[in-house]
Structures are given as structure tokens and as C-alpha cells.
Amino acid sequence: MTPTGRADRVLAGGRIGVYRHPLPIRLTHGVNALCLAVLLMSGLQILNAHPALYFGNTSSFDAPFIAFGNGDSAPFPRWITLPSWQDLAAGRRWHFFFAWLWVLNGLVYLGYGLASGRVRHVLLPTRPELRGIGRSLREHLRLQFPHGEAARRYNVLQQLSYLAVVFGLLPLMMLTGLAMSPGMDARLHLLVDLFGGRQSARTLHFLAASALAAFFLIHMAAVLAAGAATELRSIITGWFVIKPTDGAGS
Amino acid sequence: MSHGRVSRRWITRALAAAGSFALGACDRVTQSEGVNATLGLAESWTRHAQRLLLGRQALAPEYQESDISRQFRANGTTNPDTDEYNALAAKQFANWRLAVTGLVERPLSLSLAELRAMPGRTQITRHDCVEGWSCIGKWRGTPLQAVLERAGLKARARYIAFYCADSLGAELDGTGQYYETIDLIDAAHPQTILAYDMNDRPLSVPYGAPLRLRLERQLGYKMAKYVMRIEAIESFAGIGRGKGGYWEDRGYQWYAGI
Numbered sequence: 246m247t248p249t250g251r252a253d254r255v256l257a258g259g260r261i262g263v264y265r266h267p268l269p270i271r272l273t274h275g276v277n278a279l280c281l282a283v284l285l286m287s288g289l290q291i292l293n294a295h296p297a298l299y300f301g302n303t304s305s306f307d308a309p310f311i312a313f314g315n316g317d318s319a320p321f322p323r324w325i326t327l328p329s330w331q332d333l334a335a336g337r338r339w340h341f342f343f344a345w346l347w348v349l350n351g352l353v354y355l356g357y358g359l360a361s362g363r364v365r366h367v368l369l370p371t372r373p374e375l376r377g378i379g380r381s382l383r384e385h386l387r388l389q390f391p392h393g394e395a396a397r398r399y400n401v402l403q404q405l406s407y408l409a410v411v412f413g414l415l416p417l418m419m420l421t422g423l424a425m426s427p428g429m430d431a432r433l434h435l436l437v438d439l440f441g442g443r444q445s446a447r448t449l450h451f452l453a454a455s456a457l458a459a460f461f462l463i464h465m466a467a468v469l470a471a472g473a474a475t476e477l478r479s480i481i482t483g484w485f486v487i488k489p490t491d492g493a494g495s
Numbered sequence: 496m497s498h499g500r501v502s503r504r505w506i507t508r509a510l511a512a513a514g515s516f517a518l519g520a521c522d523r524v525t526q527s528e529g530v531n532a533t534l535g536l537a538e539s540w541t542r543h544a545q546r547l548l549l550g551r552q553a554l555a556p557e558y559q560e561s562d563i564s565r566q567f568r569a570n571g572t573t574n575p576d577t578d579e580y581n582a583l584a585a586k587q588f589a590n591w592r593l594a595v596t597g598l599v600e601r602p603l604s605l606s607l608a609e610l611r612a613m614p615g616r617t618q619i620t621r622h623d624c625v626e627g628w629s630c631i632g633k634w635r636g637t638p639l640q641a642v643l644e645r646a647g648l649k650a651r652a653r654y655i656a657f658y659c660a661d662s663l664g665a666e667l668d669g670t671g672q673y674y675e676t677i678d679l680i681d682a683a684h685p686q687t688i689l690a691y692d693m694n695d696r697p698l699s700v701p702y703g704a705p706l707r708l709r710l711e712r713q714l715g716y717k718m719a720k721y722v723m724r725i726e727a728i729e730s731f732a733g734i735g736r737g738k739g740g741y742w743e744d745r746g747y748q749w750y751a752g753i
Contacts, residue, residue: 295626302621303564304628328525329518333625334746335525341753342537427623428545428712428752431553443621443629 256486263397265485270363273354274480280347281457283339286327288454290336293319293326298451302442310448348419355411367399368408374401390471396487403467410460414453421450542750549752551680555711558619563694564630567622569701572661572673575721580660587697588705593642593689597656597726600647607691607705613637613645616688624715625747634709636690640683642725648679652727655682656734657708660721663741675719676731676739676749677710686711689722714751716742 254262266274296313299305314320323329327339358364381401384390391400399407423429424437424446440446468476479485524530583591588607595603617635643655659673681687690709691698698704703720710717717740731737736744743749 291627295624295628297628299628302558302562302629303631304568306566306568306628324514324518327521329522332746334742335531337625337748338531338534338537338746339525341541341748342534345537345540425623426545426753427555427621427714428541428549430621431549431555431712434556437556443623447627 254484259489261487261489263485263487264483265479266483267361267363268483269353269357271480271483273350273357276350277347277354280343280350281461283327283343284347285454285458286325287336287339287343288451289321290326290328290331291333291340292451293321293331294333294336296320298448299444300441300448301444302437304444344422351415351419358411368404368411370401370404374404377401378405388470390467393487393489396485406460406463410457414457414460417453418450418457421446421453425450538748538750541748541753545750545752546680549712551684553712555620555686558621558631560619560633562631563619563633567630567632567694567702568624568628570624570626570715572663572720573701575659575661577660580721584700584704591705591723593706593722594724595642595646595726596724597728598649598652599643599727600649601645603642603646605642610637610642610689610691610706613641616685617692618686618688618709618711620686620709620711622715622718625742625751633692633694634688634690635692635695636688636706636709638685639687639689639708640685642689643682643727646727648727651729652679654678654728654731654739656726656728656731657719657722658724658726659719660723668736670735670741670744672735673719673721673741674735675708675717675741676728676734677708677717681710681713684710684712712752716740716747717751 251264253264256262292313296319297304297306297309298311300310319326319331326336328335355364358368378401385402390396420436421440424433424440425443430437430443437443437446440449475486591607593603593605593610595605614637615635616638617633619631619633621629621631623629639655654676655678657675657677659675661673662671663673664671677687686709688709689706690703691706693699693702698707703722706722707720708718708722728734731739735741738744739749740747
């Protein structure tokens, strides 16, 4: 049984093609990646306009939580901001257009994931999988990744990190972003209070974005370590290739 | 060894070339007018969504006396410093008049004393700058709606324009004078006031003396300082560069609720 309902393909050399990512997942994954790249770069453009972070509702200019740079020039360099030159107005145009696109794309992904049962069957770990978390952690630290039949499903660390991103970090990005809007604050003042004030929401927005950037780097490192060719093929075509291992079948 | 060094240099050059190509391509995309027009669509999505969610009456959060910022940043112009303005300031704005003109039944010329004599509203609110920082201040002023009712808006009026005493640099096309426009929904909002007091004192010069707009559900650049004249208009296409405000003419959103 496969979660996508597509039969396996038997390939040369005893390898098996598994249809891992259905089209809606591949499309929303691609749009999500594009949006997050634009949002990160335009976000740093916006931060360059006032590169200091605070907690509470207001800015304590003489005692910021973090201040970037020396105060003379924009601290985030041109290769990582959008546009590359300093232009807050343009940065805001990019940021808000792609924020809309990203939220709509996220709703399509969630709607499909919940309706198709993929969130439950693919992302939620089973009890035995949860019990294997220690072993999975040791394997990852030695850069050993599951092979053979064990690679058919996400391993438990993958499941937990994807769940944390999809249901933790990404909603936090959206809510802290909304809490910074003076318009939305007329409706969402309880949310602003929950984050500890507008400047706290801005700081949390930055910290959550940093966590997402860290997730991206680990995600890319894991793709490289687990086999860039088959991982990249699977997120583009949907087909993931597993190789038989001696005594496989865990 | 030398082969390794050559190929390393080649790789470095290729990476630098690829990098500058990527940056160049990015720059071409970010400068394209079509791209910018597309990105600008999000402003109307945000405006429609927020108007739907907020309605006409939802109030911006109001705070306690103890929340007032000790250090309130003065941004943009901190002194118009023209002969005309300096003469008014020298006499504590006793000779200043607010002109209310345009599509109104009864054009007005109001002194500060006349504005203060009208029913006022006091509010402790958060000022959010487009740059990202926030300060809390206490404001007292005349609700804009009361002034507009006294002047009597004509049916054709759709926006209110605010003309200011300050200019952020004269430009070749003659623009540079600060101005702002808001629509009638925002003009009628209970927290939209023409503020003459800040933190229980007459508004000082860095913060927009003698009169500034408070528009609490939008960003700071909408809240024109040094207001000299209010005009009821049908369209702002003919003012400045036609985008509805000094910063709007320079690429910022007209709807600044985000």
C-alpha cells in the first residue's frame, strides 16, 4: 500500500520506484520555496531600514534587544536583500505580494494534506516510530540514513521536524507578521498582547525567520547526504528510488 | 599543484560571474515596471481585506499613561524652517489658520483657539513607523469628522487632502512639499483627529506644530504634520505626482494599514 495509491515501479538492478510526492505537494512545495526566498530577502531589506529589535510594544532606542551593524550603513549586504540596493518601498511591495501568495499556497497545501489524509498517514509518526526516536537520532548524527524499505516512509526525525515547521514555525511567521500591521491590530489586539506587544511580534518574526533559514540549511544538507539525485528527482517528478539492501524489510 | 591553482581560480571566477549575473538578473527584474505593477496589486488586496475585517469603527488599541514612551522619535521633517512658518512659530501660532477648502459648502478658516473650542478627543496610541519602530504618545485634538461636518462636504467629495508647511527637498518636477490624502472612511473614523496637544502639552515643532493628523490604523507617514490646509477632493491624480502623498509618490503604499 502506498499513501499516494500509485503502484510501485520495478526498475533495473532490483531498484524500486516509489511515487512519493503527488502533484499538489510538489507544486505547493515549489511555490513555498520561491515565496520563502523572496520573503526572506525582502524581509532583510525591510529590516535594513531600522536594523534593531526590541521587546514590548515600543522601541527602547537606547536599549535594543539586538542592534545590527554599526549604525552607519545597511548591515545586510546587497546579495541577500531584495532589491539589492536599499529601497524600503520596493522591499515592502515584494514582501506583501509574496506574503499573500505564500498564505494562499499554504492554505492549498494544508487543505490537500488534511483532505487526502497525508498529514495523518505521512507526517504523523506512529507509536513504534516515536519509540525509535533515539536510534534515529544516533543514525542521523552519524549521517546514516534509512535504506531499502525503511526509506519508503519519512523517518521519525523528518516527520517531527516537518510537523514543527508546518504547524509551528510557518503559522508563527504569519501571525507575527499580521500582528505588526497597525490595521490588523484594531482587530487582533489580543494576538499582539499574546506576543507581548508589537515590537515583540517583530522580534519573534525575525527569530522565526532565522529558525526557518536554519531549517532550510539542514534540509539541504540532509538532501545531499541522503542522495541528492533521488531526493531532487522525487520533489520534481514525484518518483523516489529505493535500492534493495541485504536483509531489507524493516 | 599549478593545475589545481588554475582550476581553483577558474572556479572562483565562474562563481563570481554567476553571482554577478544572478544579481544583475535580479536587478533587471526588480526594476521592471510590469513586475512592480504586479507587486502593487497586493496593496488593494490588503486594503479590501482589512476594510472587510476592520469595518469603519474598529478602534486601534489605546494604552495607559504609564505606557507613554519617554523617548518619542521625531521623524521626517523636524522643522519646516521657512520664513512663513518661522513667523507663525514666533507668535506661538496665534496668527495661524487652518483653511478648509475644496468640495465643501462652507469654506472655513479656523484658528487654534476655534479648534480647541470644539469638542475634542484624547487618545493614548501607538505610532508605528514604516521603518519598523513604535512609540506611544498621548494625543488630544478635534475629530476630523466634526470639522468636515462644519464645512459640509459636497456629494462629489471622495478624499481629504492635507497640505503641509514642510518640504523634504525641492525636486526638479516641482514636487517635494509634504501632503497626504485619506478617504472618507478613514476621515470619519472616531480616532482620526487633528491633534494640537501631545503628552498634555501643545504640539511642539519636531512633532508637527501646530496641528497634525492622527490616523491610528495606519503607518506614521500618513499622519501629516504641520497641516496648513485641508481640501475635500474628488481625485488626487492632479496633486504632486498623483499617487496620493509625498511618500506614495516615491513608491510607498497609499493604503498604509500594513
